[in-house]
Amino acid sequence: MxxxxxxxxxxxxxxxxxxxxxxxxxxxxxxxxxxxxxxxAGKSHVLYDTIWMIREAYLRLGFSEMVNPLFIDEEHIYKQFGPEAPAVLDRCFYLGGLPRPDIGLAADKIEMMRDMGIDTDPGRIEKLKDVFRSYKKGDLPGDDLVLEVSEALGVESHDGLRVLERVFPEIQDLEPVAGRTTLRSHMTSGWFISLSSIHDHYRMPLKLFSIDRCFRREQKEDSSHLMTYHSASCVVVDDEVPLDVGKAVAEGLLEHFGFSRFRFRPDEKKSKYYIPGTQTEVYAYHPRLGEWVEIATFGLYSPIALSMYGIDKEVMNLGVGVERVAMVLNQERDVREMVYPQIYSSWSLSDRDIAEMLRINLHPVTSDGRELMERIIETWEAHADAASPCSFEVYSGEFLGRKIKVDAVEVEKNTRLLGPAVWNTIYIHDGNILGVPPGTGLDTELIVRARKEGLNTGIRYMDALAAEAAYRIEEMVVRGDEKVEIRSTIARSLSDLNLTLEDAAMRYITGRNREIDLRGPLFSTITCELKSGR
Known part of the structure; x- marks a missing residue:
């Protein structure tokens, strides 16, 4: 099918x-x-390259890595933000799930199963009831429901699925219900939970960092906002932690990326989990960019918020937006294009990408065949302009255990052994695939630019045609045929030249109105016949 x-x-x-x-x-x-x-080897993503570099910078500064909780009960937001919590929760995603319904087995449902050809003896129905009870209590995972229903009724899994679809629509019609658990919208919510468990278990000072995803319910995603982003956050915990620790950590961290000068400005947002007057924005100057960029924020956690978790230490927290750093370092202007280039960036293939997708199609696979290919090329190069009719021996002797005779011929009068296009070389320029002649007499504007600026694939028409001829002769000998003639006349397309182009490159070229211009007269003929004896 x-x-x-x-x-x-x-x-x-x-x-x-x-x-x-x-x-x-x-x-x-x-x-x-x-x-x-x-x-x-594959190609890494710029975002994860940046994460790795930030991670390395933190480790070099003496910070230890930690994974903070991702699922945050809303009560923690109230502990951290106090009366500001409802406004903060407005930007949080709440987790929801499908409720487990009560599934009854009334007589009409049993009758429906019977009409479907399902055996509904009392023992099977009782097993089915047990399955539904287990599902309702949460003892049975939802993804095992089809299997358990099928086993209870003694049918194949596809019949079990049909039963659930047609007899129990209450399962199909379920709608998710949200609970009180949120996805972490900022790394701070996870730090409070982690520090509440470890603040009195280790020698001070504690220097910890975590690089992980956060989720924020933005009104929309645009060039500077995504609904999920990566926070590279750290904390320094001690009996006393001055605000200048934040400045020192920010400087040490960002110098790793080539930032040379720093400015610190009060942050007007004034988050309630920071001590008033300590929330600070970090601006850094990058010589290559030649501009100042807001790159991080730090502050001292409020003793009010810390007391909610039984933490009697002072805590400095610094947060860096990974996407922001990656955009600055790579001079990106749209975070969507940087993170999701496969969706938001325009599709582009370099000339080298296209060259990698352009190949000679039929090519000799044996050492005898490859040697014969070279002999064909040598013969053509030596006698290409010979007046016709003419014939030149390419090879006579043993080939794959048989004796053969191969000739380059042209039987028509008043022409030459080969057409002039066999000397053309394939260039790729600005997405165009072009046959470029050795001389300049037939040059178009596109060919002139290709010769000057394009990528030379190194493939001549002659090379591709010789490869096909040698392959066909290998094929002839293996099959036991007596003779074969390989003739090419006019090149109009890739296949006329024994070339193949991968579909992705072809779609790219046609979708952008680029050209594949390989036209030209070939008029090449190779003959081969078996000679008697071995």
């Missing part, structure tokens, strides 16, 4: 379509099977 038919079937019978999708798997090509399959 084709993929589109499987998708269409899924709208009527999901379980059957799902099973059918497993049957559609094809055995991969020999080279795509383990252990022959290999992967080359």
């Amino acid at each position: 084709k993929k589109k038919d499987i998708v269409k079937l899924s709208r009527r019978d999901f379980e059957r379509a799902w099973l059918e999708s497993g049957r559609s798997l094809k055995k991969p090509h020999h080279d795509m099977q383990y252990p022959r399959l290999r992967f080359k």
Whole structure:
């Protein structure tokens, strides 16, 4: 069954379509099977590169790493912010879940199952009731429900799913209900919880950092705001912690990234979990950018908030927005494009990317075949301009255990052994794939720019045609055919030149109105015949 038919079937019978999708798997090509399959080094994401560098900077400054709680009960927000908490909670995501419904097994439902061909003897119905009771109490995970229902009724899993879909719509119609737990909107909410457990267990001072996701319910995502971001936060805990510790940590941290000068300004936001007058913005100057950038915030935690957690120490907290640092260092203007380039950035392929996707299609696979390919090229190079009709021996002798004779020929009169386009070389320039001749007589404006600025793939038409000829001769000998003729006339497309281009590159070129111009006269002919004996 084709993929589109499987998708269409899924709208009527999901379980059957799902099973059918497993049957559609094809055995991969020999080279795509383990252990022959290999992967080359990949490309890292700029955001995680920045996280790694910040992490390294904290470690070098003597901070130890910690993972803070991600799920925060709203009561912690009230402890930390006091009467300001409702405004803060407005930007938090509350976690919700699907309620576990009471699922009854009335006579009409049993009758519906019976009409579906399900055996509804009392023993099976009792097992089904046990499954639903266990599901309601939370003892049975929701993702095991289909399996347990199927086993209780003694049917296959796809029939169990059909029963749940058609007989018990109360499961399909469930709507999520939010609780009192939020996703961490700022790292501070996690620090208070962590410090409440460890503040009196270790020698002072405590120097800890955590780099992790936070979630904020923004009205919308734009060039400078995402609903999830990474906070690189640290705390210094001691009996006494002066505010200047924040300045020193900020400077030590940001110097790691090349920032050279720093300014500290009072932050007007005045968060209630900080002591009044201590919340400070950090501006740093980066020589390469030539500008001052707001990069971090620090302050001393309020003793009121700390007392809610039984913490009798002083705590300096500094927070750095990872995305902000990454944008500054990489001169990005839109955080969405930087974090999600696959969604927000315009698709682009470099000329080198396209070159990697352009290949000779048929290529000799044996050492004899590759040597023959070189002999064809040498013969063509030596006699390309010979007047026709003409014939030149390429090779005569043993090939893959058989004796063969290979010739380069042109039987038509008043022409040459090869057409002039065989000398063309393929260049890629600004997304265009062009056949560039060695001389300048046929140059267009595009070819002139390609020759001057483009990427030379090193593939001549002659090379690709010789590769196909050698491959076809290998094929002839293996099959036991008596002779073969490989002729090329006019190049109009990639396939005429024994070239193949990956689909992604082809879509890129056509989608941006770029050109693939490989036109030209080839008129090459290679003949091969088996000679008697071995």
